[in-house]
Amino acid sequence: MELAAANEDERPVLPWDQFSQWLHCVCVVTFDLELGQAMEFMYPTHIELSDVEKANICYLAFPDSNSGCMGDTQYWFRIRRNSLYRTNNKDTDYQCTKDCPVTLLKDETHYYGYVYFRQVRDKTLKRGYFQKSVVLLSSLPYFNFFKEISDIIAPEYFDNGVPCLEAACHDIDKWPSPIPGQILNLPLMGMVLHVRIPTKQDKPGTNVLDNTDKSPDRTPFSLSSIHEVDLYQNLSDVLPHIHLLWELVLIGEPIVVMAPSPTACSSTVLALVSCINPLRYCSDYRPYFTIHDSEFKEYTTKTQAPPSVILGVTNPFFTKTFQHWPHIVRVREVGLGNYGGSKPTLTPSDSKLKKSSAIKTLDPKSGIYTKYKQFLKKDKNFIKAFTKSLVENKTSKTHSALLRRHFLELTQSFIIPLERYLASLMPLQKCISPLKAPPTLKPFRPNDFIQTVENNGPQLTSGTRGDWIGLYRRFMRSANFEHWLERRKVEMEMKLVSLHMTALSETDLMAWCQDKSEVEVVDMILRIRQKISLVKSHKIDVSNITVDQLSEQVTNITKTLPLDLQEILLCTSRK
Template structure:
């Protein structure tokens, strides 16, 4: 059953065997069943929360479902405060938005979620093991039966997965039904999700949800980078089975709609996001600010944004003091806010985007410089615009702006405008990253240097100054017509968490590949010949190293063919049989 979390913060899982837990008709685990109840649910969501307004407590957690899920007090507090629009927003009716909060220290993601998904999915869709995403559907309507005169409640999907479009669509289905018909609808929705297959990169899944079917394709790391929107055709069907609703994208933001108010500055914003500069988005509603923040962080795709970002942030957030202190430089985070209080509190931040009502920007999006005087409060009542003293490294590309402005004037479909802007940003990011990828490739050892008789080689260290020497002759100018200080932009990028995250991921990919090549070299080697005449201690050392490598490969950290593992097993058995009986016994039992 659902749990009144305002009354109790305790874990509501029944005592005894977890496999016997049932809250909506789940039976105990069958002898041959590969999963427990809620395992499939946890592949997608952590839990669903309902937050209501209590006259005495303010925003309060009404229930958490499934009932056995445990959230820390800080997590519950942050979810409660972030699930309602700020009082200054004045949102009436239904409002959807997204937030992101830190997980409490020591919390671990379920182990069954970390294998094939994180190996085969694009890095920007990996589970976030340090944060939760909250997808909110808030309703505020007049209600004479309420002492306060209003019905105010939010349904929140809490998850580690950044599937923005899917989860926003899911709240559109579940929340209105729950608000109108109560808890049985929530139970039915959770039961449906617990029947969903695990997200598999490259597959198109049909996901049943409360009488309908959502069809969505899960992106794969092997996908070709798309620059045009998916065209969805809904065909009429005479079948009694309803046609599935095809979701065009699992996660992609409508970046033209979101960035339209700041279109003249899109290239500068790309530089700020690329180098993880601190950015504040001030908007009139949590919907606009959260969508804008998500669009900003996606501007550098397929490069993963590795710094912190908060699509919606309030003064009640537990990190408020950490982010607003004036005793040190602003942290590298993108914050979305609605409360005018932040205009004063965060006016020392170097980059502020102000979006007006309906997303309009005045003066044709003319860039306005934020005053440097700390005593001045000019930005509090300032007009919409981009306030910054940042000087871009690259010259402005006027062609893309002219094309997009022409599309606005001719009322070109939004999907086409988005495709044009996506293509431009993708090509800009690729032009910047290709020289870096080329340099990393030059750091790889030659395959002929992979020897079964030595340790697997590793990637050589990345030397920024050595890389910069290559920029003049084989830099971004080979694929981009933009001119400017590319070297200066690279230097700034090298100081960012985006560079650290990219390099760490590339190093891991290369090292995994080298480990796989080393295993194949061991397969091809005549190990039975090598051990002849060797001291027993060396042979035992070889056995232990082979076992370690096989465990490493079997754990999916390295993509190795089953045939390679089979041949290594045969090698290992042959080596052990060649040892004296006492050693064979010890090794077999270890």
């Protein structure tokens, strides 16, 4: 009976099930002389998108006309989902998410668009140019990974047409699920890509693939990171202000990134979002945003304060539109910097912030326009170490690793006091009684937390000095804090239920039932079944031993009840 039930729960792998674990669809957008950007092709053909989603994809699939992008261009965008798309295989979803870092979880409210745009002269076409984009649409924020995939698929499609695209999609449908911690071998168009999705337990900055197979055939198609952008190249124009930018992102301030190309603005936005890892950035962000976006009016209205969002733009029109925004970041092309050919530094002579009202015209100089006053001072030890790295002419990869480690340590130092205070809200294990409802967490009181900062604050682990308490007060009004707190509360509440179930499994429930009424016994059976059901649906993480012990006790207790009650309980268990 139990084996049959287990088999009934297992869904057969249907066509496109595995594909949907990685991608929603692949779109081809072309330029139509009458319609402008138009959706030429979408695969798999059964996938549906709303009209708003299609329109957004079409407009974002082409660089703005002012960008003047010739040749091949790759960049990213992010759009709001009008209709949610979920996989049918809950077990697979659980396996993909339970060990996944929060920053790499599937996005249930937005799509990421990975664009490969080609524009070349073609006299045979009426417009005089071949203009077309291949867009990989996914709910996964695997930026490096999908850039590599589009770099393989798009040129083949441009050269050989639709059959190549269809063949690539069928290859993807054979891929294993994106489960963290496993080295995945992914066949694609005659080659194999080797990747590993990080886990929560991974030590930051390590590359597990470096310690595995070193055979020559792996080297060209192994990705050391599926998501990390080059922080040094993408922030080289604003290096003197990285601590300011970290604060703005941490507290969810509205930021506009202005750049000459979609590649530059989208890469810079992603670098900003990633600088608060391992926290997840929970306000909205659009790596590439245009005047045709369906949220254009929502984000550019002057009748209310700018929303908490990071926007990447290229059109000079936005220079005037966003004059009222509090923080504007202007950058040049990725990796070029604004230092006359010399290496970017953390302390250039022209590093002063520009007042936000100063951005009246299309100023080609990079910089940050803001009136924001930082809570924290710059970390002198880090500046010294980073400057030494620059002087020694180390690689961009080394500089980027230093920046990433510094941001990580800064964010972790900021979060540790919050975690410590949250742990104090957890009931003691001795307070967990198996025959009573699990105890609840004490409420998070901001003022109580603030009182702990003076003696147990970030100054214990970070060399950065400043008004940490002021920064905490601003952070606790942000979406980043709300998401962190809600997620941690759920995890801790589930831990309490897990501990309660363990205590319950170790209790002699038969003895407890001796002097109880039938109503009380049936109620206890139903509540235990409900908890076991939550375990099986992956809502609670409990050992199989605990579940088996509880199930056995429930079975034994049920047998002591009258036959009519046993029949009723049997019927309810089958539903």
